[in-house]
Structures are given as C-alpha cells and as structure tokens.
Amino acid sequence: MLDSAQAEHPPAEEGEAAGGTLLSLLIPSLPERKERLDPLLETLALQTAGKPVELIVMTDNRRRSTGAKRNSLLQQAQGRYVAFIDDDDRVSERYVDALLDAMAGRPEADCIVFEVMVHEGGKPPRTCLYGVEYEHGMDESRYYRKPNHLMVYRRELALRHPFRDIGYGEDDEWAARASRDIVDQARIDEVLYHYDWVVKPLSWYDRR
Structure with a gap:
C-alpha cells in the first residue's frame, strides 16, 4: 500500500479558512489499524x-515516521484550528459540538483544552488534565500534561512547530515546544476523548 491521504470532508479553498472550515481533524493511520479506525470514522x-x-x-x-505524517497532515489542513486523533482511540458523543461551541465562545483562543479519560487494562479509568499551567506528572486520581497534539491548536501556531521525524515520543516533544506559544487558552471541563493505553512490545517501536 502506498502512502495515501483522504479528506472525508473536502478542505476549504485557499483563503477560505476564516469563513469556511473552522476545524481540521487529522488522523495518521496504518493498514493494520483499520478495524479500530473504521468505527472512529x-x-x-x-x-x-x-x-x-x-x-x-x-x-x-510505515514508509514514513509518525512525526513526518503529522507534518504532512498539518500542511494539508485548511481549518482555523487543528486537532489530531489517534486511530486507536475514541471520542465522546459531544466531541465535535463541544469544540465548535468553544471556538464560537472564544474565537481568539490559541488553544482549546479538554479532559481525556485514560483506560489502562483492568485498572480504573483516570482523567488527564491538559494546560499550560501543568507540568508532566500524576497524582492519585489524575495525570497532568502540557497541551499536546490531541488538544485544539490554532493552525498557524501548530505550523510554527514541525514534529520531529521520529516514530514515537514526537507528541510529547512537540507539546513542550508548541505550548510555550500559547497566550490565550480556553478550557472545556468535560471528557471529550478516550485514550486506550496498551503496553506494546519493543518490536512495535522499532517498526514505527
């Protein structure tokens, strides 16, 4: 299979982003993830x-690293805002509506953050809070992270910070850089995303 990109909703023409497409949702995937990707789509x-x-x-x-694919998707995006979705995760029923409502209420925001529910095997789910005010860490009930690729960034801000051409860890490294440019952060106090944390064998990292 060759590299391919498909826009499920055609992107706006050049220059139309402000009055046309508000949000670009970007998903890098692999052929073997189709079983998880199809329900998400x-x-x-x-x-x-x-x-x-x-x-x-x-x-x-796997001809390109995850970081390279993320960069290509960002270059294709036409929305005023962008957000990545990992192909083996899930979104809430209100995901899109909640994001659009936040954009309407805070059109000047550099980044819109929301809560993510982390599912790790048989352990109780734990929320992850994102924000420029947090450092990478955790306590008894939550994880804390800088706004990463799952959060909603203004497209021009995201484009200032290319992802490193690596197969894993590119998301945290990108978040550390991009989040420094956030001046106006909007927050949605709601779980909009479900992250399934599965421990992968070392061979998986070698192939990305």
Whole structure:
C-alpha cells in the first residue's frame, strides 16, 4: 500500500479558512489499524455532517515516521484550528459540538483544552488534565500534561512547530515546544476523548 491521504470532508479553498472550515481533524493511520479506525470514522462522519469541519486521514505502510505524517497532515489542513486523533482511540458523543461551541465562545483562543479519560487494562479509568499551567506528572486520581497534539491548536501556531521525524515520543516533544506559544487558552471541563493505553512490545517501536 502506498502512502495515501483522504479528506472525508473536502478542505476549504485557499483563503477560505476564516469563513469556511473552522476545524481540521487529522488522523495518521496504518493498514493494520483499520478495524479500530473504521468505527472512529463512522462516529466522526455523523458528528461532522453539515458542519464546518474537515476530516483528513493519512494511511501508509510505515514508509514514513509518525512525526513526518503529522507534518504532512498539518500542511494539508485548511481549518482555523487543528486537532489530531489517534486511530486507536475514541471520542465522546459531544466531541465535535463541544469544540465548535468553544471556538464560537472564544474565537481568539490559541488553544482549546479538554479532559481525556485514560483506560489502562483492568485498572480504573483516570482523567488527564491538559494546560499550560501543568507540568508532566500524576497524582492519585489524575495525570497532568502540557497541551499536546490531541488538544485544539490554532493552525498557524501548530505550523510554527514541525514534529520531529521520529516514530514515537514526537507528541510529547512537540507539546513542550508548541505550548510555550500559547497566550490565550480556553478550557472545556468535560471528557471529550478516550485514550486506550496498551503496553506494546519493543518490536512495535522499532517498526514505527
């Protein structure tokens, strides 16, 4: 399989982002993840129908690193804001509506953060809070992180910080750089994303 990118909702023409596409949802994927990706795309298709949102999926056969794919997706995005979704995760029923409401209420925001529920095997789920005010850490009930690729960034801010051309760890490294440029942060006090944390074998990292 060759590298491929598909826009589920056609991107706005050049120069239309401000009045047309508000949000670009970007998903890098792999052929073997199709079983997890398809339900996610069905959910997002329902949530984005008729709304100023484009969905761009890039699938390849590991010819490029995850960081390189993220950069390519950012270059294709036409929305005023961008957010990544990992192909093996899930979004809440209100994911798109909540993000659009936040954009309408805080159109000047550099970044919109929300809560993520982390599911780790048989352990009780734990929320992760994102914000420029947090350092990387955890306590008895929560994780804390700088705003990363899952959060909503203004596209021009995100483009200032290319992802490193590496297979893993590119998201945290990017977040450390990009979050320094956030001046106006909006917050949604709601779980909008579900992250399934699965411990992977070392061979998996070698192939990314």
